Amino acid sequence: MTRIDFEGVPTDALADSEQVRAASNCFVQHGYAILDHVLPEGTVRGLHDEFNDRYRDYIADREPEDSLQVGNKRYMIPLHLSGGLGAPSVYANPYVIAVVRQVLDAKAVLEAFGAIVSLSGSEAQHPHPDGPPLFAAGISPLLPSHALTFALPLVEMNDVSGTTALWPGSHRWQDFKEDELPAPERPVIPVGSCLLWDFRLIHSGAPNRSDRPRPMVYATYARRWYQDPANFIKAAQQRLVFEPAFVDSVPAEMRPLFAHVGGAFLPGEPLRR
Numbered sequence: 001m002t003r004i005d006f007e008g009v010p011t012d013a014l015a016d017s018e019q020v021r022a023a024s025n026c027f028v029q030h031g032y033a034i035l036d037h038v039l040p041e042g043t044v045r046g047l048h049d050e051f052n053d054r055y056r057d058y059i060a061d062r063e064p065e066d067s068l069q070v071g072n073k074r075y076m077i078p079l080h081l082s083g084g085l086g087a088p089s090v091y092a093n094p095y096v097i098a099v100v101r102q103v104l105d106a107k108a109v110l111e112a113f114g115a116i117v118s119l120s121g122s123e124a125q126h127p128h129p130d131g132p133p134l135f136a137a138g139i140s141p142l143l144p145s146h147a148l149t150f151a152l153p154l155v156e157m158n159d160v161s162g163t164t165a166l167w168p169g170s171h172r173w174q175d176f177k178e179d180e181l182p183a184p185e186r187p188v189i190p191v192g193s194c195l196l197w198d199f200r201l202i203h204s205g206a207p208n209r210s211d212r213p214r215p216m217v218y219a220t221y222a223r224r225w226y227q228d229p230a231n232f233i234k235a236a237q238q239r240l241v242f243e244p245a246f247v248d249s250v251p252a253e254m255r256p257l258f259a260h261v262g263g264a265f266l267p268g269e270p271l272r273r
């Protein structure tokens with residue numbers, strides 16, 4: 001599997017860097033990108049502690065009203081955009097955003113933010129894409145990406161804790177039969193690395209055979225006109241959770257990520273008429 005190492009890569013002029021170009025090419029061609037060293041290991045260990053502390057009520061085999069069960073012993077929960085988990089280095093990591101802006105659009109938005117918790121003993125998910133085809137199954141695989149999932153594991157993802165199994169290239173498939181799929185790729189994602197996959201890519205959370213939960217922070221980045229139609233199906237689920245004061249803390253160059261939010265930080269550009 002292709003991996004791109006961002007250790008020590010300066011964050012200015014990232015769009016022109018060979019690393020961002022390589023990650024974007026891999027994403028467009030294979031439907032995924034693995035980015036190593038996007039955050040220091042110690043920072044992510046701190047995020048894990050914070051998660052265990054702030055979200056301890058969610059680390060259980062039950063579905064709270066604001067959460068969604070996404071498999072056996074596996075839950076998608078909202079994360080409040082505050083504290084370390086809500087820091088710009090997480091929701092707007094410069095390396096990740098540089099790739100997002102190349103593979104989606106310079107005006108891509110943060111559509112949803114939360115965590116997926118795979119509890120000890122969770123079973124494999126059914127292989128799935130994150131959303132239905134755009135327009136039609138014949139057209140969707142031909143199009144550029146419209147949305148992607150960012151996954152930042154808070155513990156190493158491997159054969160024991162479980163990883164996200166991927167079927168590279170499947171974002172270009174018109175259809176698939178679960179029982180005819182080839183063997184997937186099962187990347188090890190160390191603490192401090194992350195995984196991006198196209199919303200159309202077939203993937204599956206692998207079983208957690210360890211004795212502890214395996215949480216991952218996730219974000220959905222999307223073209224501004226797209227709203228995930230599949231993963232927010234309960235009234236109490238919220239895509240983004242933040243206090244009004246959060247708005248002022250968003251770095252200016254990251255404000256376009258919130259351009260779709262009610263009372264948007266940035267107006268859209270008017271059409272020339």
Ligand SMILES: O=C(O)CCC(=O)C(=O)O
Binds near residue numbers: 164
């Ligand atoms: O748990 C994982 O590794 C992936 C979860 C996932 O793909 C999903 O819930 O859609």
